[in-house]
Amino acid sequence: MSVTVRVPAKVNVQLAVGAARPDGFHDLANVFLAVGLYDEVTVTPADELRVTCAGPDAGQVPLDRTNLAARAAIVLAERRGLDAAVHIHINKDIPVAGGMAGGSADGAGALLACDALWGTQASREELLDICAELGSDVPFSLVGGAALGTGRGEKLRTLEVGGTFHWVFAMASRGLSTPAVFREFDRLTEGLDVPEPVESQPLLDALAKGDPEALAAAVSNDLQPAALSLFPELADTLAAGRAAGALATLVSGSGPTTAFLARDAESAVKVAEALSASGTCRSVRTTSGPAPGATVTS
Ligand SMILES: C[C@](O)(CO)[C@H](O)COP(=O)(O)OP(=O)(O)OC[C@H]1O[C@@H](n2ccc(N)nc2=O)[C@H](O)[C@@H]1O
Numbered sequence: 302m303s304v305t306v307r308v309p310a311k312v313n314v315q316l317a318v319g320a321a322r323p324d325g326f327h328d329l330a331n332v333f334l335a336v337g338l339y340d341e342v343t344v345t346p347a348d349e350l351r352v353t354c355a356g357p358d359a360g361q362v363p364l365d366r367t368n369l370a371a372r373a374a375i376v377l378a379e380r381r382g383l384d385a386a387v388h389i390h391i392n393k394d395i396p397v398a399g400g401m402a403g404g405s406a407d408g409a410g411a412l413l414a415c416d417a418l419w420g421t422q423a424s425r426e427e428l429l430d431i432c433a434e435l436g437s438d439v440p441f442s443l444v445g446g447a448a449l450g451t452g453r454g455e456k457l458r459t460l461e462v463g464g465t466f467h468w469v470f471a472m473a474s475r476g477l478s479t480p481a482v483f484r485e486f487d488r489l490t491e492g493l494d495v496p497e498p499v500e501s502q503p504l505l506d507a508l509a510k511g512d513p514e515a516l517a518a519a520v521s522n523d524l525q526p527a528a529l530s531l532f533p534e535l536a537d538t539l540a541a542g543r544a545a546g547a548l549a550t551l552v553s554g555s556g557p558t559t560a561f562l563a564r565d566a567e568s569a570v571k572v573a574e575a576l577s578a579s580g581t582c583r584s585v586r587t588t589s590g591p592a593p594g595a596t597v598t599s
């Protein structure tokens with residue numbers, strides 16, 4: 302018997318970052334939107350814990366116990382006194398180290414899949430608690446839709462979304478390390494008064510209305526200057542998307558994937574074609590959000 306779970310990628314439509322905390326993390330006002338790029342995690346009983354991965358970026362995914370999917374299985378097994386003897390297979394479509402929470406998606410997916418496989422019947426609350434232990438983005442991967450993340454991003458409040466938003470994502474030629482981007486944020490803001498992060502009410506209203514133009518006017522990412530500082534060529538990709546008529550252009554989370562909000566599905570195809578032709582990125586995908594969170598599919 303196997304269990305398969307499908308888990309979405311995310312884009313941060315607002316990422317307000319506070320000053321570094323004593324534990325090194327940063328308080329955030331993090332508005333997540335799940336989008337329709339998915340990883341699929343399948344778990345099957347095995348003699349011992351094993352991870353395999355397929356997909357264009359599979360070579361960059363660690364297959365040892367540092368893989369977030371393996372860690373999820375280990376944490377759940379430890380809590381129940383079980384042996385995490387399971388084969389975890391990841392069908393990876395979310396770019397690796399792209400700022401779209403790919404590893405987090407696999408952590409949430411493996412947790413839900415192992416819970417179903419082992420019949421451990423963890424409550425939603427316990428699942429969210431384990432997710433928060435695995436990483437700041439992991440709780441959102443479980444719930445999907447749209448949510449405001451506070452604290453280090455793990456405390457979630459579900460947000461209402463009144464329509465479908467059309468997006469184009471441009472994948473970069475290399476990845477960026479999330480801790481390195483936060484460190485660069487610290488360097489760039491050294492000596493400055495970094496305000497407390499707060500959510501933007503016009504942005505929440507735009508989401509609730511499903512209004513792409515209002516959303517475009519309100520999106521922001523405080524990590525964008527840090528990502529651009531470490532990866533200056535991303536400015537060319539952003540400029541190409543803007544020239545092609547995207548309503549808003551931004552770096553997705555810690556980057557280097559860049560995100561382009563389009564007026565509608567037709568306009569997204571035009572932006573995608575122009576980005577592909579621009580030669581400023583590795584590949585381009587069109588999709589929409591919100592997308593559902595981690596879901597058992599078989
Ligand atoms: C950039 C975002 O993707 C936006 O959603 C997240 O804030 C990052 O979430 P994540 O990859 O799940 O991050 P974690 O695995 O929890 O932390 C990785 C590293 O990122 C930095 N980090 C992360 C989250 C946060 N609120 N403050 C931080 O400073 C820390 O250096 C931490 O050691």
Ligand SMILES: Nc1ncnc2c1ncn2[C@@H]1O[C@H](COP(=O)(O)OP(=O)(O)OP(=O)(O)O)[C@@H](O)[C@H]1O
Pocket residue numbers: 361362363367368369370391396397398399400401402403404405407408438477479554555556
């Ligand atoms: N299941 C996994 N898939 C991909 N990377 C993983 C996984 N588990 C651990 N990692 C490690 O995590 C690093 C970051 O990968 P990931 O794809 O999660 O980045 P990201 O999408 O930028 O994360 P985020 O948006 O949450 O900051 C990788 O370089 C890899 O070493």
